[in-house]
Amino acid sequence: MALWRGIPGFIVRRLLLGLLTLFVVSVIIFAATQALPGDAARSILGRGATPESLAALREQLGLNEPALQQYLDWIGGFLTGDLGTSLAANIPVSELLGDRLLYSAFLMLIAALISVPLGIVIGAVSARRRDTAFDHTMSMTTLGLAALPEFVVGLTLVVLFSTTVFQWLPGVVVTEPGVGPWNYPKELILPTATLVIAVVPYTARIMRASMVEILESDYVEMARLKGLSERLVLWRHAVPNGLAPTFQVAALNLAYLAGGIVVVETVFNYPGIGLALVEAVQSRDMPVVQALALLIAGLYVALNMLADIATILVSPRLRTSLAAR
Amino acid sequence: MTSADEALSREVERGMTRPDLLRRAAALGIVVAAGGSLGPLTEAALARTQIRRGGTFRLAVSGAGASDFIDGQHIVAKSDIARLMTGWDRLAYIDEKFRIQLELASELRAEKANQILIRIRPGIEFHNGKTLTIDDVIYSIRRTATKKLGLFGNGAFQSVDPKRMKKLDNRTVRLFLKRADVTLIEAFAQYFQGIVPVGYAPKSFRGGPLHTIGTGPFKLQSFTPGRQSVHVKNENYWRNGQPYFDQVVITNFPDDSAKVNALLGGQIDAMTDVPFAQVPVVRRRNNLKIFISQTGAWTPLCMAVDQEPFTDVRVRRAFRLLANRPQMVAQGLSGAGRIANDIYSPFDPAYAGDDFPQRKYDPEQARSLLKAANKENLTIDLITSPADTGMVEGATIFAENARAGGVRVNVKNVPGGELYGPQYLKWTFSADYWGTRSYLPQAAFGSLAGAAFNETHWDKYPNYPRYARLYRQAVATVDDRKRAAVIRDMQRMEYDDGGHIIWGFKNLTDAYSTKVGGFKPDRGTLNLNKYGNGFRTIYFV
Numbered sequence: 001m002a003l004w005r006g007i008p009g010f011i012v013r014r015l016l017l018g019l020l021t022l023f024v025v026s027v028i029i030f031a032a033t034q035a036l037p038g039d040a041a042r043s044i045l046g047r048g049a050t051p052e053s054l055a056a057l058r059e060q061l062g063l064n065e066p067a068l069q070q071y072l073d074w075i076g077g078f079l080t081g082d083l084g085t086s087l088a089a090n091i092p093v094s095e096l097l098g099d100r101l102l103y104s105a106f107l108m109l110i111a112a113l114i115s116v117p118l119g120i121v122i123g124a125v126s127a128r129r130r131d132t133a134f135d136h137t138m139s140m141t142t143l144g145l146a147a148l149p150e151f152v153v154g155l156t157l158v159v160l161f162s163t164t165v166f167q168w169l170p171g172v173v174v175t176e177p178g179v180g181p182w183n184y185p186k187e188l189i190l191p192t193a194t195l196v197i198a199v200v201p202y203t204a205r206i207m208r209a210s211m212v213e214i215l216e217s218d219y220v221e222m223a224r225l226k227g228l229s230e231r232l233v234l235w236r237h238a239v240p241n242g243l244a245p246t247f248q249v250a251a252l253n254l255a256y257l258a259g260g261i262v263v264v265e266t267v268f269n270y271p272g273i274g275l276a277l278v279e280a281v282q283s284r285d286m287p288v289v290q291a292l293a294l295l296i297a298g299l300y301v302a303l304n305m306l307a308d309i310a311t312i313l314v315s316p317r318l319r320t321s322l323a324a325r
Numbered sequence: 326m327t328s329a330d331e332a333l334s335r336e337v338e339r340g341m342t343r344p345d346l347l348r349r350a351a352a353l354g355i356v357v358a359a360g361g362s363l364g365p366l367t368e369a370a371l372a373r374t375q376i377r378r379g380g381t382f383r384l385a386v387s388g389a390g391a392s393d394f395i396d397g398q399h400i401v402a403k404s405d406i407a408r409l410m411t412g413w414d415r416l417a418y419i420d421e422k423f424r425i426q427l428e429l430a431s432e433l434r435a436e437k438a439n440q441i442l443i444r445i446r447p448g449i450e451f452h453n454g455k456t457l458t459i460d461d462v463i464y465s466i467r468r469t470a471t472k473k474l475g476l477f478g479n480g481a482f483q484s485v486d487p488k489r490m491k492k493l494d495n496r497t498v499r500l501f502l503k504r505a506d507v508t509l510i511e512a513f514a515q516y517f518q519g520i521v522p523v524g525y526a527p528k529s530f531r532g533g534p535l536h537t538i539g540t541g542p543f544k545l546q547s548f549t550p551g552r553q554s555v556h557v558k559n560e561n562y563w564r565n566g567q568p569y570f571d572q573v574v575i576t577n578f579p580d581d582s583a584k585v586n587a588l589l590g591g592q593i594d595a596m597t598d599v600p601f602a603q604v605p606v607v608r609r610r611n612n613l614k615i616f617i618s619q620t621g622a623w624t625p626l627c628m629a630v631d632q633e634p635f636t637d638v639r640v641r642r643a644f645r646l647l648a649n650r651p652q653m654v655a656q657g658l659s660g661a662g663r664i665a666n667d668i669y670s671p672f673d674p675a676y677a678g679d680d681f682p683q684r685k686y687d688p689e690q691a692r693s694l695l696k697a698a699n700k701e702n703l704t705i706d707l708i709t710s711p712a713d714t715g716m717v718e719g720a721t722i723f724a725e726n727a728r729a730g731g732v733r734v735n736v737k738n739v740p741g742g743e744l745y746g747p748q749y750l751k752w753t754f755s756a757d758y759w760g761t762r763s764y765l766p767q768a769a770f771g772s773l774a775g776a777a778f779n780e781t782h783w784d785k786y787p788n789y790p791r792y793a794r795l796y797r798q799a800v801a802t803v804d805d806r807k808r809a810a811v812i813r814d815m816q817r818m819e820y821d822d823g824g825h826i827i828w829g830f831k832n833l834t835d836a837y838s839t840k841v842g843g844f845k846p847d848r849g850t851l852n853l854n855k856y857g858n859g860f861r862t863i864y865f866v
Contacts, residue, residue: 089391089550090531096391155582163589164606171586174383174576174593177549269583271552279390279551279579288391 007319011309018301025297026078030071033286061087074290084287088280093291097273101295103181104265104272108257110188111195116250119200123207124242127215128234139208142201150260154194154267161190173270181270191268198260199253206249210242244311251307255300375842375866381572382841382860384853385584385596388577393550397519397539398469399476399530403597406516406851407575408548410859411556412452413519413539416443416462417510421847421854423621423672423761425514429457429540431496433513438505438801439484443513444497449563451522452537452544459498463490464523466500476530480777481512481766484800505801507808508765516851542568542861551577562861569864588613588836595837597852598714601659607836617661618833618847618854621671621761624715626707626723626826631785632753634700638822643694645826647727649686654829657718661832667823668816669771670764671830672848675809677816688729695731704733705754710744713758715831720756723826750780760850764812765799772819781824792818842866 041057058064062073077084083093122142126135145153162171173187181188214220215238223233265274273292280288312318388404397413400406416430427433432444449457467487469478484506491499502509512518519539526533537545540563543556556573576593578584584596585603589610599607599615607613628635628644635641650664665671668678695701709720717738724734734754744755757780759771770776773796774784783789795815802808819825835853837844843863847854857863 086391158586163586167590169590170592171590172578172583172592174587177547177552266580267583269578269580269587275579276391282579283390283392285391 007312010312014305014308018305021301022294022298026075026294027071029290029293029297030067030074033290034067034070074287078291078294083291086280086285086288088283088285088288093287096288097276097291099178099180100271100273100276103270104261104274106180106182107188107191107195107261107265107270107272108254111192111199111257112250112254114192115196115199115253116203118196119203119250120207120239120243120246122200122204123209123246124211124234124239126204126208127211127242128230130212130215135208138204142204145197146201146205148197150194150198150263151267153197154190154264157190157193158267171268173268175271177271187268191264191270194264194267195257195260198264199250199257202253203246203249207242207246210245211238214238214242240314244315247310247314248307251303251310255303258296258299258303376569377865378569379571380569380865381574382570382595382863382865383574383576383593384856385576385578385587385593387579387581387584387598388551390551390577390579393577394531395537395545395548395554396476396526396530397521398465398478398517399474400517403852404575404577407597407856408545408554408556409517409519410541410851410856411543411573411575412537412541412545413521414541414859415514415516415518415520416445417514418516418855418858419511419514419849421845421849423848425511428514429462429520430513433510435507435510435803436499438507438803439502441500441502441509442497443500446563447496449540450561451540452559453522453535454561455522457520457522457540458495459492461522462520463492463498464525465518465520466490468521468525468527469518474528474530477517478512478515480770481508481515483769484509505797507800507803508763508769511763511766516849516855542859543573546572553577556860564861568859568861570860573860585836588838591838594841595835595853597833597835599834599836601661601834604659604834612839614837614839616835616837616844616853618835618849618852619663620831620833620848620850621669622759622831622833622850623665623669623827623829624713624719624756624758624831625669625780626720626828627752627755627757627780628824628826629751629753629780629782630822630824631782634698634703634705635753635824637698637700639694639698640700640703641822641824643691643698643700643730644727644732645684646687646691646694647730647732648684648723648826648828649726650684650828652686652726653719653722657722658715658829658831661834662715662829665827665829667820667825667827669759669825669827670762670767672761673764673812674805675764675812675816677813677820680813681817681820686726688726688731691730691732702731702733704735706735706737707754707756708737708739708744708748708752709756710739710741712741712744715829716756716758719828723828750778752780755780761848762850764816765796768796768815783819783824786822786824788818788822840865 041054041061041063062070074084085091086093086096089096122138126138129135158171159165161169169189170187171190173181173184173191175181175184220233220238223237261272262274262277264270265272266278269275276288277292280292384407386404386407388402393402393404395408397409400409414429416428416433417425418428420426429445429449430443431446432442434442436442443462445457445459445462451457466485468474469476470482470485470487472479484502484504486501486503489501493499522535522538524534525538526536542559542562544559546555546557548554553574553576558568558571562568581598581600582603585599585607587593588596588607604615608615628641630636630641645667654660654662654664666678666681666683668676670676671678695703707720707724709716711717720736724736727734771778771780772783774793792815795811799808799811799815802811833852837853841863843857844854849855
């Protein structure tokens with residue numbers, strides 16, 4: 001079976017494994033949402049609901065069907081691209097989340113575009129100037145920032161730049177519905193900065209660690225002995241080899257961003273899927289909660305897989321060992 | 326100083342601006358000096374109010390997310406209330422001092438205890454240009470009375486007979502009630518009793534034909550549930566000179582801190598419900614104001630009088646003595662409220678809570694009552710939920726207080742969906758929340774047999790038939806003083822034997838930018854002076 005061999009085989013195996021993971025996740029999500037107390041009908045109608053109107057709405061929402069049937073309906077719909085209907089808004093989930101997915105992806109993308117290169121540069125330079133003042137300062141700073149949860153970072157930035165110390169930047173994203181957040185560059189600064197601060201420390205520290213190892217390796221020594229400039233040694237010979245573990249960390253962090261935006265979007269009122277998730281949980285809007293949980297899990301699995309594949313592609317040793325199998 | 330000047334000065338207080346006044350003065354035949362100078366009184370009043378026309382007022386509210394809707398006669402979340410207030414007027418409204426004032430009605434009175442006459446003002450137009458007639462009023466009353474629509478005001482319309490409304494002319498109708506009910510006038514004055522045009526969304530409060538049409542100060546321009554709505558000035562609004570804003574934008578914020586940050590950063594002009602911890606932050610700013618409304622809202626602990634251990638009145642009395650009310654208000658509400666005496670409706674003219682001896686924290690007395698009832702060393706669950714401020718805090722402090730009386734209270738903090746889930750109104754001991762109402766309407770909601778939210782099962786109390794008889798007598802008594810005496814007897818029964826522990830009345834704590842003027846202290850249920858009376862009595866200064 002040629003399909004199972006070499007790099008294509010590896011990718012196929014990873015894909016299948018990813019799907020299995022997602023299946024397990026979907027069962028867990030469904031079970032968890034079933035176990036939550038309270039129900040959507042009560043939450044939609046409010047305290048003033050009468051028993052008759054509750055019963056009617058439960059029937060209409062399909063809340064009376066057996067759990068297995070509800071699960072099969074849900075997952076079957078999901079596979080055919082039907083994410084179900086929001087219980088709260090009474091419109092298709094895909095319609096409710098369409099814009100918001102785009103907005104969150106945009107926020108993640110700019111955060112990634114800034115944080116990954118920044119992390120790599122900080123890590124590489126720290127390794128290059130090991131044990132200098134720069135290195136120590138960066139080590140302490142990244143360690144400190146890595147220890148802070150995003151909401152602390154976010155609120156601190158708000159206090160510093162928006163409300164209390166300086167009043168330079170808007171501390172909350174107030175956008176018009178239907179107008180993309182990219183039309184509000186000033187509003188985007190603080191949420192993006194929060195996400196960047198959440199991701200850069202990890203990337204930088206891993207990059208530094210792997211670079212320190214590489215800079216002491218024989219082939220780097222060899223390059224130096226050949227008389228290459230230190231700059232050329234670093235960026236042409238050492239950095240490409242240090243990227244493999246960094247890819248892993250960057251991908252994990254991006255996956256982490258998908259979860260982190262829940263907190264960041266709440267702090268800044270950013271109209272993405274994170275805020276939608278918080279609202280959906282508050283209003284027991286299960287189809288939305290389920291769809292978002294599964295989407296975020298899917299993103300996690302996909303990013304990890306991409307990182308593995310990228311790692312193999314940039315590591316000659318792994319590449320050849322897989323090809324030989 | 327002329328009487329015309331006085332009249333104009335009053336107009337200013339009611340919200341007229343200089344150009345309006347000049348026009349009005351001309352119309353009244355008042356001679357205005359060259360340069361358009363008005364009388365001294367009027368000038369002073371104008372200077373005092375400094376009303377500027379126009380601008381976009383931006384409000385932040387907490388919402389229900391994607392399930393938000395807009396309807397002239399129904400609400401669930403605060404966001405729905407704010408939006409309802411933009412677009413609809415009622416027959417009457419409850420003013421800042423909790424008095425009933427006429428609005429669309431020029432006459433609204435009980436001719437007899439079971440007969441009400443409604444006459445509306447002439448020449449008022451809906452947003453779509455249609456003139457308001459009595460048919461619209463009849464339709465509005467019928468819509469609320471339609472039980473299966475599940476509208477918020479339905480419960481207060483039990484005495485309305487939708488079939489027996491006699492149209493006398495285009496502006497007048499006479500209602501023949503199923504029974505005597507003097508509370509109906511106040512029911513008509515509730516903010517959610519908007520007058521809607523004939524044919525208005527007949528099937529649902531989530532939309533339908535004409536569902537954005539009212540007579541109110543603003544017309545709906547756009548609405549994205551869970552996000553934002555934009556309302557534009559109704560140029561044909563019937564109240565002279567109002568509203569002042571060109572536009573009102575209402576934005577949902579699921580997170581209270583984000584609202585505060587938006588206010589501090591100048592991205593919004595006003596917000597509802599400042600979290601207690603952030604009140605000092607807002608206070609420190611010169612350009613912001615904290616706005617406190619002393620309301621009659623309450624978060625009682627409810628004892629089911631027909632369930633053990635509360636079947637014994639001595640246990641109920643003991644529990645009421647186990648509430649350290651000053652501590653509950655000071656800590657549970659961060660001082661944003663005042664203590665209460667187990668009686669609701671503090672703004673009802675017949676309120677007697679201040680006349681009965683104030684219950685004090687007395688664990689010793691409670692202990693001996695429990696001993697007499699043979700209920701020492703009680704352990705009991707208290708179900709509460711963060712559905713409203715004070716519910717969890719009050720329950721927790723009560724549990725702490727009760728220990729001194731030898732009672733172990735296990736506080737079960739559950740999500741709102743569970744407290745108000747299938748077990749709601751069946752719990753033995755639970756917390757709940759209420760807004761501001763007069764005594765009789767509140768009793769109809771929460772204490773009578775068949776009341777929608779009879780959380781204490783008061784109708785199972787052995788002496789309840791007397792209470793029910795007093796209620797029937799009260800709603801049939803048109804004379805205010807005689808009715809007050811009957812209501813007082815009802816309160817006495819609840820004070821002595823009832824199942825509510827009413828430990829405090831809460832303040833609403835809102836905030837706004839000093840760029841905005843016109844907010845007046847308000848005793849009602851709604852935030853921000855009823856959202857500036859539907860955003861029409863507030864303005865940029």
